Amino acid sequence: EQSTPPKVFRTSLMGENMAVMCGASGNKFLFSNEDKLVTSWWPNLIKKILYFPSLLNDASTRDLTKPHRALLQFLKQYVEIMDLMAHKHIDMDWAPNKKVKVYLLSKKYTFALSCRLFLKIEDSEWVARISNDFDHIMAGFISLPIDIPGTTFNRAIKAKNILHKELIEIIKKRKKELTEKRDLAAQDLLSHMLLVPDENGKVLNEMEISTYILGVLLASHETTSTAITFVLKYLSEFPDVYDAVLKEQMEIAKSKGPEEFLNWNDIQNMKHSWNVARESMRLSPPGIGGFREALTDFTYEGFTVPKGWKTHWTVHSTHKNPEYFPDPEKFDPSRFEGEGPVPYTFVPFGGGPHMCHGKEYARLELLVFMYNVVSRFKLEKVVPNEKITYNPSPIPANGLPMRLQPHKM
Numbered sequence: 522e523q524s525t526p527p528k529v530f531r532t533s534l535m536g537e538n539m540a541v542m543c544g545a546s547g548n549k550f551l552f553s554n555e556d557k558l559v560t561s562w563w564p565n566l567i568k569k570i571l572y573f574p575s576l577l578n579d580a581s582t583r584d585l586t587k588p589h590r591a592l593l594q595f596l597k598q599y600v601e602i603m604d605l606m607a608h609k610h611i612d613m614d615w616a617p618n619k620k621v622k623v624y625l626l627s628k629k630y631t632f633a634l635s636c637r638l639f640l641k642i643e644d645s646e647w648v649a650r651i652s653n654d655f656d657h658i659m660a661g662f663i664s665l666p667i668d669i670p671g672t673t674f675n676r677a678i679k680a681k682n683i684l685h686k687e688l689i690e691i692i693k694k695r696k697k698e699l700t701e702k703r704d705l706a707a708q709d710l711l712s713h714m715l716l717v718p719d720e721n722g723k724v725l726n727e728m729e730i731s732t733y734i735l736g737v738l739l740a741s742h743e744t745t746s747t748a749i750t751f752v753l754k755y756l757s758e759f760p761d762v763y764d765a766v767l768k769e770q771m772e773i774a775k776s777k778g779p780e781e782f783l784n785w786n787d788i789q790n791m792k793h794s795w796n797v798a799r800e801s802m803r804l805s806p807p808g809i810g811g812f813r814e815a816l817t818d819f820t821y822e823g824f825t826v827p828k829g830w831k832t833h834w835t836v837h838s839t840h841k842n843p844e845y846f847p848d849p850e851k852f853d854p855s856r857f858e859g860e861g862p863v864p865y866t867f868v869p870f871g872g873g874p875h876m877c878h879g880k881e882y883a884r885l886e887l888l889v890f891m892y893n894v895v896s897r898f899k900l901e902k903v904v905p906n907e908k909i910t911y912n913p914s915p916i917p918a919n920g921l922p923m924r925l926q927p928h929k930m
């Protein structure tokens with residue numbers, strides 16, 4: 522007999538007292554009590570690596586965790602650039618008939634795309650060099666905070682300093698260009714942050730912009746590539762799932778002229794593909810959950826959480842719970858048809874005011890990439906029962922080696 526999972530339990534994580542909230546009711550409680558009982562909280566290790574001491578504890582850091590209007594403003598226009606870049610990357614690195622490591626190439630692609638869309642940078646050498654610094658930062662997030670030369674943490678801090686220096690240089694250069702020629706049509710995040718004030722009527726200063734952009738580059742770095750990797754993994758494992766996605770994508774492909782790019786409307790027609798992507802994120806969520814801090818003492822399910830304690834919600838307490846997802850290990854995209862899952866049970870992007878700001882961006886990125894792969898290629902996984910490791914995001918142990926075979930015309 523299955524035991525009922527606890528609704529809340531106490532633990533110690535990263536040196537903090539932590540109340541872990543479980544199930545749909547735990548998620549609902551945290552997501553709907555934002556700024557009443559709880560507020561956003563990031564582990565100190567992450568703050569130390571991400572922020573400069575002058576920005577830590579500063580009220581302005583709060584603004585840096587708010588979604589910037591500029592991030593969402595150009596989503597519709599991004600579809601075309603995403604399509605162009607996906608096509609280019611696949612032709613350059615992935616196909617045809619090569620044995621490729623999906624995990625590494627997805628990371629290369631998603632990072633190049635972020636650099637293009639957030640910073641308007643296309644120089645692949647710069648992107649490769651910077652990507653290496655990002656890997657050091659990501660490693661720092663799960664390291665011991667010992668700041669002496671040679672440690673993972675120390676490398677992360679150094680990488681952050683290099684990145685900020687590079688970003689500030691780019692910001693200064695872009696500022697100069699924009700003063701000479703106010704390019705209001707510029708569609709990258711950086712130009713817009715420099716030109717257009719945010720909701721509070723404020724244009725952030727260079728350091729704040731650099732920190733914000735570093736934040737979104739990091740937030741999008743491994744999450745979207747992990748999502749792409751696992752969608753391709755499941756597509757290669759389940760021929761019927763692949764066939765249904767192929768059918769939908771071919772209808773879209775057939776409606777296009779030879780040089781015509783995908784557009785926003787095409788994305789709205791990828792309903793089944795999105796169900797497949799969501800089922801993939803249910804079973805292999807790229808992010809594990811999030812943290813909050815108690816603003817005041819409160820009681821939840823008979824458990825008192827004192828002010829200052831941290832709380833944690835996790836995707837794993839609902840995504841594989843048979844109460845919400847019958848036969849939870851089964852890959853079944855039809856779960857998302859009709860009404861779909863019960864609210865607060867499918868939470869790969871979190872919920873409430875701090876729900877992932879990049880959710881729509883990630884949806885476009887995933888669907889455009891699925892289109893470019895599936896409408897052109899069949900997928901053959903090379904290693905049959907590849908192990909998955911967790912860091913804590915899932916990673917295929919061999920990097921998911923695969924062959925993309927062109928469809929026979």
Ligand code: HEM
Nearest residue numbers: 740741744745748807808811870871872875877878879883
């Ligand atoms: C499949 C891809 C992605 C997944 C699964 C994902 C997941 C998440 C999760 C679980 C959170 C924590 C939410 C919470 O604590 O309630 C989060 C926060 C965040 N994500 Fe994403 N994310 C993805 C892609 C992106 C992208 C592409 C961007 C930027 C363009 C982004 C930007 C952010 C930001 C800025 C936050 C902090 C939100 C806040 O604290 O207010 N994410 N994401």
